[in-house]
Amino acid sequence: MNTDDIEIAGVGMHPFGRFTGSSLKDLNRVACVSALLDAGIGVHDVDAVYAANAMAGLLQGQEMIRGQSVMREIGIERVPVTNVENACASGSTALRQAVLAIRAGSAEVVLVAGVEKMFVEDRARTLAALESAGDLDVVSGIGLQFTAVYGMRLRRLIAAGRLTVDDLVAVSVKSHANGSRNPYAQHREVVSPAEVLGSRPIADPLTLLMCSSICDGAAAVVLARRGAVPPSGRPAVRIRASQAATGYTTTGDEPSLTDTCASAAYAEAGLGPEDVDVAEVHDAMAPAELIAYEQLGFCRPGDAGALLGSGATRIEGALPVNPSGGLSSRGHAVGATGLAQIAELTWQLRGEATGRQAHRPRVGLAHNNGGWLEGESAVSCVHLLERTTPWD
Amino acid sequence: MGLTAALNVPVTAKRPRDNGNALTGSRCGRCGAASFPARAVCHRCGTAAPAAHTFAATGVLLTHTTVHVPRPGLPAPYTLGQVALDDDGPVVFGRVTTDGAEPATGMAVRVRVGAEGATPRYWFEPDRFTG
Numbered sequence: 222m223n224t225d226d227i228e229i230a231g232v233g234m235h236p237f238g239r240f241t242g243s244s245l246k247d248l249n250r251v252a253c254v255s256a257l258l259d260a261g262i263g264v265h266d267v268d269a270v271y272a273a274n275a276m277a278g279l280l281q282g283q284e285m286i287r288g289q290s291v292m293r294e295i296g297i298e299r300v301p302v303t304n305v306e307n308a309c310a311s312g313s314t315a316l317r318q319a320v321l322a323i324r325a326g327s328a329e330v331v332l333v334a335g336v337e338k339m340f341v342e343d344r345a346r347t348l349a350a351l352e353s354a355g356d357l358d359v360v361s362g363i364g365l366q367f368t369a370v371y372g373m374r375l376r377r378l379i380a381a382g383r384l385t386v387d388d389l390v391a392v393s394v395k396s397h398a399n400g401s402r403n404p405y406a407q408h409r410e411v412v413s414p415a416e417v418l419g420s421r422p423i424a425d426p427l428t429l430l431m432c433s434s435i436c437d438g439a440a441a442v443v444l445a446r447r448g449a450v451p452p453s454g455r456p457a458v459r460i461r462a463s464q465a466a467t468g469y470t471t472t473g474d475e476p477s478l479t480d481t482c483a484s485a486a487y488a489e490a491g492l493g494p495e496d497v498d499v500a501e502v503h504d505a506m507a508p509a510e511l512i513a514y515e516q517l518g519f520c521r522p523g524d525a526g527a528l529l530g531s532g533a534t535r536i537e538g539a540l541p542v543n544p545s546g547g548l549s550s551r552g553h554a555v556g557a558t559g560l561a562q563i564a565e566l567t568w569q570l571r572g573e574a575t576g577r578q579a580h581r582p583r584v585g586l587a588h589n590n591g592g593w594l595e596g597e598s599a600v601s602c603v604h605l606l607e608r609t610t611p612w613d
Numbered sequence: 614m615g616l617t618a619a620l621n622v623p624v625t626a627k628r629p630r631d632n633g634n635a636l637t638g639s640r641c642g643r644c645g646a647a648s649f650p651a652r653a654v655c656h657r658c659g660t661a662a663p664a665a666h667t668f669a670a671t672g673v674l675l676t677h678t679t680v681h682v683p684r685p686g687l688p689a690p691y692t693l694g695q696v697a698l699d700d701d702g703p704v705v706f707g708r709v710t711t712d713g714a715e716p717a718t719g720m721a722v723r724v725r726v727g728a729e730g731a732t733p734r735y736w737f738e739p740d741r742f743t744g
Contacts, residue, residue: 372678380718
């Protein structure tokens with residue numbers, strides 16, 4: 222460990238869910254102040270801000286200076302605030318910008334914040350805003366939306382014999398069970414396989430209880446060069462890898478974007494999938510977690526159902542995946558999601574994830590994708606975190 | 614070689630997207646990569662101004678889903694598919710209509726092009742000649 226290390230000095234969240242009476246400023250305030258308190262610093266200790274949001278332009282009309290407008294509420298002015306939009310991967314993209322800023326030597330302490338307020342008076346406006354995560358010049362008018370994109374990806378794997386509908390149901394049950402143990406989660410009810418299968422169809426094979434839903438929330442992370450923030454006395458967590466990649470024009474047969482991005486992250490860290498002890502993966506629809514198992518190298522192609530069935534990815538297993546409940550149960554407040562993943566992993570690595578704590582994890586992986594092109598995500602970000610303080 | 618030709622390609626609104634019977638995009642003269650709609654630079658090899666190209670009217674349905682959530686102006690259910698156009702054509706999304714029959718992965722489909730200004734402009738149907 223050296224002074225080039227970038228540590229997660231603090232994390233905080235506003236719970237995910239429906240918060241009709243709370244503004245973007247309110248959601249952001251709770252997440253950011255919580256993260257600053259967690260880091261033990263004040264607002265004037267922050268050198269720079271990266272502010273993630275995806276939909277406030279369309280939903281709240283705050284198309285410009287989204288970050289500046291919410292940060293002034295908590296007394297953060299003058300320092301550079303950079304707004305980041307990368308659809309569902311806005312939060313992780315902002316985190317990566319903060320990593321680069323510290324590596325470049327232009328900042329020592331950076332606040333990374335993500336906020337989203339998706340509940341508005343007219344649900345159709347939210348759905349239309351989500352639809353803008355594709356290249357509208359190409360797909361406008363087709364009726365393509367996130368659920369359909371995931372439904373098609375899963376159908377292809379089912380048709381190829383690589384997944385079963387039972388697998389889709391089982392991972393959704395796991396997601397809800399984890400969410401029920403997370404006080405920050407939007408969906409906190411345990412569901413049965415029959416309830417998942419019997420919930421209303423959304424975009425087959427997906428049913429309602431397999432899907433993330435409209436969500437409000439915020440999450441924040443304080444990143445700092447090692448030594449820039451006085452030690453808290455708690456276990457230290459540092460960034461081991463920070464990678465991002467853009468989707469590509471598919472012919473239908475290439476390695477996935479996630480595969481490519483994860484390989485780069487493993488190479489950066491000098492780690493492999495076998496080193497990962499806990500993961501938060503991008504499951505906008507719970508069954509996407511199964512696809513992520515294969516793309517992140519947690520199992521071989523075709524073995525995702527078997528890995529799930531083994532129990533290894535449950536909180537009590539050897540490789541807990543989405544202990545928070547993931548996007549589908551913790552919730553998917555789009556611009557905040559990538560940072561909610563980092564908050565969860567930080568709590569897990571410190572041993573502070575009360576009620577859902579994995580067994581002594583050392584390395585955590587965060588996988589956050591966004592948007593879609595013809596069959597691929599438009600964005601993928603993979604981060605690897607490491608607890609540097611020994612568990613004993 | 615060079616990118617200069619990409620400065621002079623038609624604006625996107627002037628690039629044809631179909632010929633009335635099939636979809637039109639671009640195919641790179643150097644590496645053969647196809648894209649729909651046409652692009653100014655080849656995404657695979659970086660060559661400028663790939664030539665306009667009309668793709669096969671037939672293709673294979675890679676996957677599909679039926680959407681059950683209606684939207685304003687978009688009654689549900691409706692079926693969407695991902696299609697690989699024949700003869701090394703591009704992979705495209707589109708609406709799939711089957712007259713009530715269940716679409717099947719791997720099914721041969723044929724593109725149908727609607728009237729000028731129609732939404733959606735194109736969709737896919739089972740190809741009764743080969744399917």
